[in-house]
Amino acid sequence: GEKVEQHESTLSVREGDSAVINCTYTDTASSYFPWYKQEAGKSLHFVIDIRSNVDRKQSQRLIVLLDKKAKRFSLHITATQPEDSAIYFCASYGNEKITFGAGTKLTIKP
Amino acid sequence: GGIITQTPKFLIGQEGQKLTLKCQQNFNHDTMYWYRQDSGKGLRLIYYSITENDLQKGDLSEGYDASREKKSSFSLTVTSAQKNEMAVFLCASSIWTGYEQYFGPGTRLTVL
Numbered sequence: 025g026e027k028v029e030q031h032e033s034t035l036s037v038r039e040g041d042s043a044v045i046n047c048t049y050t051d052t053a054s055s056y057f058p059w060y061k062q063e064a065g066k067s068l069h070f071v072i073d074i075r076s077n078v079d080r081k082q083s084q085r086l087i088v089l090l091d092k093k094a095k096r097f098s099l100h101i102t103a104t105q106p107e108d109s110a111i112y113f114c115a116s117y118g119n120e121k122i123t124f125g126a127g128t129k130l131t132i133k134p
Numbered sequence: 135g136g137i138i139t140q141t142p143k144f145l146i147g148q149e150g151q152k153l154t155l156k157c158q159q160n161f162n163h164d165t166m167y168w169y170r171q172d173s174g175k176g177l178r179l180i181y182y183s184i185t186e187n188d189l190q191k192g193d194l195s196e197g198y199d200a201s202r203e204k205k206s207s208f209s210l211t212v213t214s215a216q217k218n219e220m221a222v223f224l225c226a227s228s229i230w231t232g233y234e235q236y237f238g239p240g241t242r243l244t245v246l
Contacts, residue, residue: 025193030176056232067224067237068177113176120184120231121192122167126176 026051028116030125038133043101045128047114050095054118057090057097062111062127071112072099104132136161138238140225146244153212155241157225166208167226167235170194170219177224183208184231215245 031046049057058073074081074088074097081088087100101108109132114125138159147153159166164185169177169192179192181200189200197219199211208225222242226235 058234060235060237067239068226068235069237070234073234117232120190121182122179122231122235123193124169124177124179 026054026116026118026121026123028114028123028125030114030128032128033126034129034131036131036133037104039104039106041104043104043108043130043132045099045112045114045130046096047098047116047125048094048096049116049123051116051118052095054095054116056117057088058115058117059086059088059099060113060115060124062113064110068113101130106132106134108132136163136236138225138227138236140223140238140241142241143239144242144244146246147212147215148246149215149217151212151215153215153243155210155212155223155225155243157208157210157238158206159208159225159227159236159238160206161227161229161236162205163227163229163236164205165228165231165233166202167228168192168198168200168208168210169224169226171222171224171240173221180210180223182231212243215243217245219243220245 055076060068167182168180183202222240225238
């Protein structure tokens with residue numbers, strides 16, 4: 025079955041800098057790649073997604089890039105703020121099933 | 135807007151006991167999911183349901199049953215609770231598979 029590897033288990037950046045979280049997947053049939061955020065003690069909520077018919081999508085300070093050839097996608101958070109501190113999960117959807125990565129704990133330092 | 139509710143919030147059971155977790159959504163979404171999140175780890179899909187009375191197995195379905203009694207509700211049964219499955223169980227829904235999911239607050243399972 026599909027495997028999603030989230031390369032950074034932890035990431036620490038200074039407030040105002042950019043943060044990049046990278047994920048790879050294995051199934052060439054995967055077509056939808058969402059990202060979720062989990063703040064401390066809370067459940068997950070959706071932040072941004074990208075479909076396989078595009079290679080870039082931006083929503084305010086969030087940018088998602090997709091490289092289908094390399095089976096790699098990434099989340100870029102620009103101009104980071106303290107409220108960006110959380111665990112971020114990437115996921116891959118294909119053949120009606122979704123597979124999540126293990127999560128990246130992002131810490132924004134003052 | 136809509137909401138997903140999960141009951142109970144905390145569930146304590148004995149090893150070998152059968153336990154049921156419930157989930158309700160008022161988004162009128164077709165697809166619902168059950169995930170298990172172990173401490174400090176990602177989510178693993180247990181079961182999902184594309185529509186009422188449909189059930190599909192995820193990667194972690196062994197030891198669990200599920201039931202989609204109606205469009206708005208999806209329940210999960212731990213058939214024989216084990217100590218190594220203490221985790222948070224998350225329910226989610228989406229308008230269809232391959233779309234944004236909305237998550238409930240979770241049920242934390244403790245097995246004594």
